[in-house]
Every structure is written in C-alpha cells, then in structure tokens.
Amino acid sequence: MMEHTILGPGFAVEIKSVDLSEEQTPEAVNAMRDLWLQHKVAVFREQNLEDEDLIRFAEYFGPTYVYVRDQFNDRQRPAITIISNIEKAGRKMGDLGDGEVHWHTDQAYSREGSFGTILYGVEIPEDGGATCYGDLAQAYEAMPAPLKTEIADKLVTYSIARAAETQKLGLPEAQRRAKPPLSHPLVRTHPYLDRKALYISPNHALHVDGMDAEESAALLEEVHSYATRPEAVYCHQWRPGDLVIHDNTSTIHRRDPFPAEQRRLLRRTGFLLPEAERARF
Ligand SMILES: [Fe+2]
Numbered sequence: 001m002m003e004h005t006i007l008g009p010g011f012a013v014e015i016k017s018v019d020l021s022e023e024q025t026p027e028a029v030n031a032m033r034d035l036w037l038q039h040k041v042a043v044f045r046e047q048n049l050e051d052e053d054l055i056r057f058a059e060y061f062g063p064t065y066v067y068v069r070d071q072f073n074d075r076q077r078p079a080i081t082i083i084s085n086i087e088k089a090g091r092k093m094g095d096l097g098d099g100e101v102h103w104h105t106d107q108a109y110s111r112e113g114s115f116g117t118i119l120y121g122v123e124i125p126e127d128g129g130a131t132c133y134g135d136l137a138q139a140y141e142a143m144p145a146p147l148k149t150e151i152a153d154k155l156v157t158y159s160i161a162r163a164a165e166t167q168k169l170g171l172p173e174a175q176r177r178a179k180p181p182l183s184h185p186l187v188r189t190h191p192y193l194d195r196k197a198l199y200i201s202p203n204h205a206l207h208v209d210g211m212d213a214e215e216s217a218a219l220l221e222e223v224h225s226y227a228t229r230p231e232a233v234y235c236h237q238w239r240p241g242d243l244v245i246h247d248n249t250s251t252i253h254r255r256d257p258f259p260a261e262q263r264r265l266l267r268r269t270g271f272l273l274p275e276a277e278r279a280r281f
Contacts, residue, residue: 008234013039062271101255108201128258
C-alpha cells in the first residue's frame with residue numbers, strides 16, 4: 001500500500017513518496033488508482049512536471065480529450081489547457097480569469113463526460129484561489145429515502161452555454177454548435193465500484209427533464225444543497241508543485257476568487273472513461 005493521508009471529511013487523499021515525472025510500474029498505477037477511486041480526489045505534493053508527464057499520468061486511467069473551448073489549449077499538446085489570469089502584452093494566457101468558478105462537473109455538457117481531471121499548480125496566489133471539492137457519494141447517502149426514490153430515474157439537461165454566461169466567458173458560435181444541450185441521469189453507479197452517487201453540475205444545469213420550470217428549479221436546488229454541505233467538502237489550498245486529480249463521476253468542484261494583481265497558473269488535462277466502462281456508466 002502506498003503511503004497516504006486522508007485530507008478531507010471522509011474523502012480526498014494525499015498520496016506520498018511518488019515522483020510523477022518518472023514512469024510508474026503497473027503495480028504503482030493500480031495502487032494509485034485504487035486510492036484515487038476510493039477517495040475521489042488525490043493530491044500529490046512537490047512534483048516537478050512537464051506536460052508530457054501530465055499526459056502520461058492521465059493515460060494510466062483513460063484516453064485524454066481536447067477541451068472544446070480551445071482558445072487556451074496548448075498548441076503542441078492540445079489535451080493540455082492553461083488555466084490562468086496572467087496577461088502577456090495585453091493578451092490573456094489562460095482560461096477562467098481570477099473570479100469565482102461556480103460548482104460544476106467537468107464536461108457535464110458532453111455525451112461522454114469526463115472521468116478524471118488533473119490540475120497541476122505552477123504559480124499560486126498568496127490569497128484565495130482554493131479549489132473546493134464536494135463528495136457526491138456522501139451527498140447521495142445523506143438524502144432521505146423519499147428523495148432518493150423521487151430522483152431515481154430523473155434526467156437533467158446541461159449546457160456549456162449556461163456556464164459560459166454565468167462565468168462571462170466567450171463561447172464562439174462553432175463551439176456552441178459543437179456542444180448542444182443534452183441530458184444525463186441524476187443518479188449513477190460508479191463504473192468501477194458498486195457505489196451510487198449523484199451526477200450533477202449546478203453551473204451547467206438547465207432543468208430536470210419532464211418537469212415544469214418551477215418544480216425543476218426547486219428539485220435541483222434541494223439536490224444541490226446536499227452536494228455542497230460543508231461536512232462533505234474538501235478545499236485544497238494550492239502550493240506550487242501540487243498535482244490534484246479528481247473523479248468527475250463522484251465529485252463536484254468550485255474555485256474561490258483571488259486578487260487580480262496576484263498571478264495564478266495551472267496546467268490542466270483530463271481523460272475519458274475507457275470505452276468499455278463508458279458504455280456501462
Ligand atoms: Fe472544472
């Protein structure tokens with residue numbers, strides 16, 4: 001078993017004594033995967049990684065994908081997206097600026113979703129900018145039985161355009177057309193574990209399918225409130241060299257704002273479920 005410490009309330013784990021700039025043995029990959037899946041968020045500190053290391057790490061778990069808002073994707077390695085507020089000669093270097101990023105699941109507006117997201121901290125502001133994760137398996141478990149029954153077969157429709165609007169991000173017409181609204185089940189069983197969890201993305205959600213607007217909004221608000229209870233949230237205070245990987249099938253996340261004059265630079269990549277598991281999720 002790899003050396004590890006639990007960081008959050010019943011989930012989120014720090015995995016120690018691993019250097020991700022080196023290729024990992026199959027045994028080490030399995031040990032990391034087990035710890036990550038069980039705890040949903042895994043943190044590796046004091047890493048020194050190139051983009052190729054991030055991609056190699058991602059591909060241990062599934063095939064990488066290219067983010068549709070490709071303005072800030074790395075030109076050489078398009079599966080890497082730059083997340084930053086830094087401007088060079090008046091031009092933004094990366095996505096998401098310095099504001100709050102509201103609760104969401106990555107790629108909820110995509111048919112195939114995103115299995116895992118990897119964030120790697122390069123420059124970190126002194127104040128703010130923490131990334132907070134909510135445990136959607138704990139949220140589901142905490143729900144009363146009648147609510148579980150009510151949501152058992154519900155689908156929710158998601159749209160990238162909604163998040164682009166709330167976050168005041170540009171969404172060119174071609175990108176909007178590439179990702180039309182679509183729906184996913186509200187409750188899902190983990191593709192590798194016999195564990196049910198909510199599947200939600202408040203920042204992308206339009207409505208519960210088949211419900212009128214008022215009912216839908218009330219149900220979504222109730223469901224979302226379980227997912228953001230402080231007792232099932234872990235906030236990660238970044239340090240340069242931190243790598244954090246989270247399971248989008250079992251968590252939601254948000255980001256605190258930070259002062260505009262402080263620099264923040266993260267490099268991000270993500271991966272899909274391998275095809276066989278995708279069909280079962
Ligand atoms: Fe995200």
